[in-house]
Amino acid sequence: MENTEKLRQVFAESLEIDKxxxxxxxxxxxxxxxxxxxxxxxxxxxxxxxxxxxxxDDVIDMSSFGEAKKILAKxxxxx
Amino acid sequence: MLEGKFALVTGCTRGIGRAIVETFARNGxxxxxxxxxxxSLDDLCTGLAKEHGITAEPVYFDVSDPAAxxxxxxxxxxxxxxxxxxxxxxxVLDNNLLxxxxxxxxxEVFAINAFGTIYVMQYAARLMMKQxxxxxxxxxxxxxxxGNEGQVVYSxxxxxxxxxxxxxxxxxxxxxxxxxxxxxxxxxTDMVRTLSEEKFQERMDSIKMRRIxxxxxxxxxxxxxxxxxxxxxxxxxxxxxxxxxx
Numbered sequence: 352m353e354n355t356e357k358l359r360q361v362f363a364e365s366l367e368i369d370k371x372x373x374x375x376x377x378x379x380x381x382x383x384x385x386x387x388x389x390x391x392x393x394x395x396x397x398x399x400x401x402x403x404x405x406x407x408d409d410v411i412d413m414s415s416f417g418e419a420k421k422i423l424a425k426x427x428x429x430x
Numbered sequence: 431m432l433e434g435k436f437a438l439v440t441g442c443t444r445g446i447g448r449a450i451v452e453t454f455a456r457n458g459x460x461x462x463x464x465x466x467x468x469x470s471l472d473d474l475c476t477g478l479a480k481e482h483g484i485t486a487e488p489v490y491f492d493v494s495d496p497a498a499x500x501x502x503x504x505x506x507x508x509x510x511x512x513x514x515x516x517x518x519x520x521x522v523l524d525n526n527l528l529x530x531x532x533x534x535x536x537x538e539v540f541a542i543n544a545f546g547t548i549y550v551m552q553y554a555a556r557l558m559m560k561q562x563x564x565x566x567x568x569x570x571x572x573x574x575x576x577g578n579e580g581q582v583v584y585s586x587x588x589x590x591x592x593x594x595x596x597x598x599x600x601x602x603x604x605x606x607x608x609x610x611x612x613x614x615x616x617x618x619t620d621m622v623r624t625l626s627e628e629k630f631q632e633r634m635d636s637i638k639m640r641r642i643x644x645x646x647x648x649x650x651x652x653x654x655x656x657x658x659x660x661x662x663x664x665x666x667x668x669x670x671x672x673x674x675x676x
Contacts, residue, residue, distance in 0.1 A: 388601070391555070391556070391559060392605065395560045398556060398560075404500060404503060404553070406500065407552060
């Protein structure tokens, strides 16, 4: 639960959107704030917050907030 | 000019790369020195750290191997979370006429000179995005702009750097990350010593300043691009060639 909140905070701050909008179904390119440029900033922020370095394939596959949680689980981040 | 900054330089065992790390270190940068061969940069880093009172760490990886690049950046993250400058210098030369080019060479030259630059930029840009600033410097070549007989593969790989640099500069400018390239002319490195005497003289005759360039002259341009002196310069390919004509 703690990491879900942490990730939600990272999404909200990085995409500059209200935290309430960060739900599992929030998808890449579904809102103007989450475009390709913002995606790279988001990835950098996730790397930094969880002290990991996402694979390029995972960066490409990170198509929603829900998917981001699944991907981070591969890096031993527990949700 | 670079006090407190962290700079990654690829391919700095000798030649231009080595001159760049030495120039950066002299100007106060902390150095992340990349080479392929484990142990080959240990002494250089120890010496630079001692002489200039900076952090200088070797980071060994093959830029043409995406997995190795990732692992290299994981090592970098253990040294520092900050990356201000990345110089993509690692490269190989190939002098072969079109009819003599073999597919293995094409793969190898492009893998190191062009693809490696992309792989390093991907991770470097991610680190720089965190701090919303950075400078990426790619090494192209005068032959990447003008072409040259006997260098279809090499010049092609260096021409790719022009497109890579200009495109990345457009993508990364909103994050205040600048991307520029240097296009050296005829520079006194091990690479030029592979030329025949006749070819060497031919090249010398094509230089308006009537002398070969030095690695330090390329390093000085890299210093400018790495520093805040060039804070509004991005997407540029800067020729450092003494007025060479091809």
